[in-house]
Amino acid sequence: MKKFMLLLLFCHVASPVLHSLKYFYTASSGVPNFPEFVAVGLVDDVPMSHYDSNTQREEPKQDWMEKVKGDDAGYWDRQTQISQADQQTFKVRIDTAKKRFNQTGGVHIVQNMYGCEWDNETGATDGFYQFGYDGEDFLVFDLKTKTWIAPTPQAVITKHKWDGLTGQNEFYFSYFTKECIDWLKKYVDYGRSTLLRTELPSVSLLQKTPSSPVTCHASGFYPNKIMLSWMRDGEEVHEDVDHGEILHNHDGTFQKSVDLHVSSVKAEDWGRYSCVFQLSGVEKDIVTKLDPKVIKTNWGRTEIKRDGAPDSPSEVPTGVVVGVVVGLLVLAICIAGVMIWKKRNNGFQRAKTSDGSDGSASSVEAAPLK
Template sequence: MPPFGFLFNFLFVPLNPTVLHSLKYFDTASSGVPNFPEFVVVGLVDDVQIVHYDSNTQRMVPKQDWMEKVTADDAGYWDGETHASLVNQHGLKVSFDSLKKRFNQTGGVHIVQKMYGCEWDDETGVTYGFYQIGYDGEDFIAFDLRTKTWIAPTPQALSTKHKWDRDACQNERLKNYLTWECIDWLKKYVDYGRSTLLRTELPSVSLLQKTPSSPVTCHASGFYPNKIMLFWMSDGEEVHEDVDHGEILHNHDGTFQKSVDLHVSSVKPEDWGNYSCVFQLSGVMEDIVTKLDPKVIKTNWVKPSDLIIPIVAAVAVIAVLLTAGIGFTVYKKKQGEELKSIYPCHFLAFTF
């Protein structure tokens, strides 16, 4: 999701209805990952999963009831999507040998992820599309819509860049897809899922703190859509210092959650009452404002003197590269910026 700016001077700010829509596809091929499909496709509209494919079932299936409406307009839609996924599955699988040689690798776990997509602002009509490929969590190659050429941020991708740059016909075809066909499908999907995609749900907002010296976390969970703003304010102005913003995360019920931390070590006790956490949801006029009050902060902290039996907690953190429920891994760009929304051009099966 593109980052949103934060500029507020008062507590109640009218927001425009959500107008930016996105269509994303993540094609992920893995090598050396046990007990997991070698190839997974996940498609999303406005960050809501709409389709799923994996190499075990070898069938593209809908993940939302309203996606069944596509069949009424295009009887061959699911067969076509399945065939395209099979082609991409084969293309990414055979690419591993080439990529391992370029990076001087042998065994181990390796991931190729193709990310494609488009965005459409239904108020201004502005559109955007792009196509990126990553290898082992790093940028490998990306398509430049303006020049219809390829950008290679790593030396190992130069031979691929030169090969794909020479295919002017394919590059023109890709540009047309990202700027026209992808947008047409996005508009259809938004219309099919209007009752789901255009709804609004307000969250529950809580203040959390691990220990008296820890940051106070403002946690909002259960909101939809994910076009929101969550921030700390003091005396009517947004606080930027001593504040850490978390990412927007998915909930299992299709809603979202987000947290923002305030480091209170630099806040005088008598000034706590001046601070508030503010939640704003696109399309909703009234904000949810939560005062920084010690009485409402939730914590599981217990004074050491109150402990009867010392408790030693051993926490094992497993870094899950791919989860079966979602079926894709989102990698951050080296510069630390968030990835744009992306959607795959199914008919393109580039070879490295």
């Protein structure tokens, strides 16, 4: 089975005022004890709405999303109807994709991700609409040309049919460059007390064994527009460094880790290394020196608190920390609907998906945008 990977976010460190609205649809076949269809909406990578085929209801995931009722009393009923229609459409899409790939049984996933981004300082906007099947790109809408890109031969039929729907493609262009942005601005305003806040993390150094990499783990930060890196004499280290993904915490904050392989670092050079956490919009960085005295291990730990003061040593097995991280990842996967997205060296790969029942216009229109 292909590796399940969650696409939770794109990290935009360069722009502290970049906001995003994203929707993730996941339809599955052959996955036991999991809804056959899940739809999740996120604002600035914070889950705001959720629908699945078990509950059959679109529901808010944040208290501030209840404010939408004041502007539109029928909002949640309408979104429920849209998601119910999407559920039926995506069920057919799985069957179509399986036929395209000459497949019968087994586990299969159809994905859809769409949304927009807006920089409230420069006014710049961007949009994306893409589909995937079993973790591989299938179809991507090109906003510049208003045509579809088919990365795999099985999607070429759909590409040609959808390219011919010029009116519909014009609608997509208009939606992603205007209507989606309008909704994004509205949601950001609803949740401004949450979405526009700033929280600094606790930073810890972890090491399983003396020969293991030293992990710099930052948890509890918000927003997720951050940089976490290892520095040597003030210069960023790229060799012997492994970056982890930014993950959600249960309280709405984020966590991230970066490993430094110290096997090639001389003992006398340890003092030249530091883990540096940078949060967009915050001038002061959190700097943690590579010091054996402050490393959490199976035989002891010290935590660097948010004010930079070291805590007193106490024994907390690294396995417990790892278990918490794994548990949070599983929770995030359940919330977002088991998104499969392959990561390449240059970032996340654009998704791909099957068409509708036969790639006709009706199959696209059966899944209206939110």
